[in-house]
Amino acid sequence: MNELRHQIEKEAQAPAMGPQVAYVTVGEEADGQRIDNYLLKSAKGVPKSHVYRILRSGEVRVNKGRVDATYRLKAGDVVRIPPIRVATAAPSTAFVPPASFPVLFEDAHLLIIDKPAGVAVHGGSGVAFGVIEQLRQAHPEARFLELVHRLDRETSGILMLAKKRSALVGLHEQIRGNALDKRYFACVAGEFANARQHVKFPLFKYTTPDGERRVRVQADGLASHTVFNRVEAFSGFTLLEAELKTGRTHQIRVHLAHSGFPIAGDEKYGDFALNKALARAGARPGLRRMFLHAHQLTFAHPSTGEAITVRAPLPAECQAFLQQLREQAGRPG
Template identity: 30%
Template structure:
């Protein structure tokens, strides 16, 4: 392999994801950049391309192009800066030996990508240490605010992820929607699948009774063509709440991706610049301890509720 070097996997790193292993050894490179370099083949395992999620085995050799050492210096300016780390630290609303719970700010993606310069995951990886990597346990959308659980160990991450999979975590959202649901309280039961629209991937309600997703909702108040809903997703499909509410002709205010074709954009153009979906509370039991945490609404959400005199 031309001009290449390698890192050998020891017993401590067996089972570690490839991207996590690389970050552990090149911690000044943003996590999103590492994932991109894996996709483009800059990093290989035993001479072969692998996915970022590949689990390493004992004595695996992770090869990388020798010029990466030079590239690292060029990438330093992409590293998470102190102001960005401070944003994350200020977002912590609960912490113990097992987890950190954030009130995620608006507009910050949870995970990195090719066009993303800063994500929650990047900040977590640079906040942790080589011996203690902070781990995401789930995701919420970039423009959704609120509860996000971070695990302090691999074991805790596995346990929390399992709780989500088994529907043993209750997560409640507040959504400000256009229109008024015909039924003040109820549930939406519909299957969701990924489709392509104008070369862009979207999720859409489809006919498939075997794979139904379920979202419970309750109307808290309605004012001037807007409704404040308390929403509880029983299942956890991508964009589930946004798609289910759209299917009821009550799209989330400010949702640019999932909206009605005859959207009341002119009526709400002064207030729909941001999306109004907030992960407000969460409750679960982990290692015999009961967790109940609530996240304060973001300022743009509170401002609109006050402007329209919502009673909450």
């Protein structure tokens, strides 16, 4: 894909040379990718309608034959790309600092990290950059690096990235089939009565007048399912483990808030007076973040099929909050 992008940039910068046809050999990073998405991602700035037109007209060929937009590329395919002109983009002035994060698992196919709270997974919506941009800066040699899933900015814990296109495709199939076992720790306000409880409120995503993304329970929303297991009970708080059966935006946060058990420190759906009290200087128990942490992920390795379980320890500030609750209850640490 880098070769194709280089060819497009070369033509955009040197029109005097005249239009040229590019022949690009597909590498492993694009194995399994649809050709329309391959072209759209590489030819940024080219109208989508133009990309589909050259596909329909047969100007794009794979191994000398015509293909439609749904064709999935294979490593080693030779793609004929007709001349594509793009406007020269202004160079980006945004500085993206490289960063490293605690690695929980890594091989030739996957990189799984422990994301801290307060860090976005990608840039956008007022955020200049996130984990994916920083990791790409830190690993310029990586030919392919993409997020497999997302975590809210305020949530800490396990974040999976694919180092190969085939791994990304395979893991997305597992996500669509609900084959990933994703578990979170959440400390909520209130005393959760049931040892295990299924919650299936439908969720509707909307945008507030000031452009903020929100979710609410609504009858015509998307079907959503979370299972909550009581881990430890305190006076006024409960530590829960949440099992995600579906993966809707803000699912755990909204399911708990709607059930009357807002997550401690949740600034969107939580108990704002409680959050303010927990964040005060010297507060005991004290907490200055949302207590939601992706602590365990079980999946089938996209290459070997081996069942893998990855765990991320509770961050220090969450451990300290639980320890203070235990001390108040007169329990040993």
